[in-house]
Amino acid sequence: MNGTGVYYLASAADKVFMPPTSMMSLLGFENTQVFLKDLLDRLKVEPEVHRREEYKAALAPLTGTGFDPAHRENLTSLLQTLYNQVVGDIAAARRLTTSAVEAAISAAPLLPSMATNMGLLDGLLYRDQVEDLLLEQLPAEMLRTFQLQQQKQPQVMARGAAEQLSAQLKGPRVSLQRYAVATQINTQWSAMFGDSSSNSSSSTTSC
Numbered sequence: 001m002n003g004t005g006v007y008y009l010a011s012a013a014d015k016v017f018m019p020p021t022s023m024m025s026l027l028g029f030e031n032t033q034v035f036l037k038d039l040l041d042r043l044k045v046e047p048e049v050h051r052r053e054e055y056k057a058a059l060a061p062l063t064g065t066g067f068d069p070a071h072r073e074n075l076t077s078l079l080q081t082l083y084n085q086v087v088g089d090i091a092a093a094r095r096l097t098t099s100a101v102e103a104a105i106s107a108a109p110l111l112p113s114m115a116t117n118m119g120l121l122d123g124l125l126y127r128d129q130v131e132d133l134l135l136e137q138l139p140a141e142m143l144r145t146f147q148l149q150q151q152k153q154p155q156v157m158a159r160g161a162a163e164q165l166s167a168q169l170k171g172p173r174v175s176l177q178r179y180a181v182a183t184q185i186n187t188q189w190s191a192m193f194g195d196s197s198s199n200s201s202s203s204t205t206s207c
Contacts, residue, residue: 002027004029008086011094015123016120017124018124020112020124020126024109024114024115024120025109026109027108028105029086031078033061035060035061035064038065047059047062049063055071057070087105094119094120095119096119100119112124
């Protein structure tokens, strides 16, 4: 599971923490394309596609069984641009060199201790520890108000304690992110139509 986007967002914060039992999946980017020509041929469906130039590949999945050179070059260039931007921004935010960030991506997935040693994290804390850290930064009056709110609305406050604490602070903001489980398109395709390997083909380009 690729956590590059989540960490990219987190790197803009003043402090970045992860639970000691987690894993940093700073894996870079890839694009996986499902090509449906074989399936359409089996169904005797012939798509009508008008392709103006070789780099106009929006409908290539309907007419091909893999990346043609222009299509691959196009996607690779896009991924490389995104990769360079993300690496540069993370390096600037974390005060690292781009080479150090690229080394971390090449070594990923990273144990939290490794990520900390490489300068990607400021420490290893569980969610409740981050919330305690926030509480310590609240002025006494705000802390009393927050504690009263907790007593009146324990369920609501428990769900968003860190976010509400962060909103009351003057200065650093804290966002607690969880990785979302992404279901790959091939898995969905198999569930609907059976084994995708017999009906379609897929190719991947990455950087």
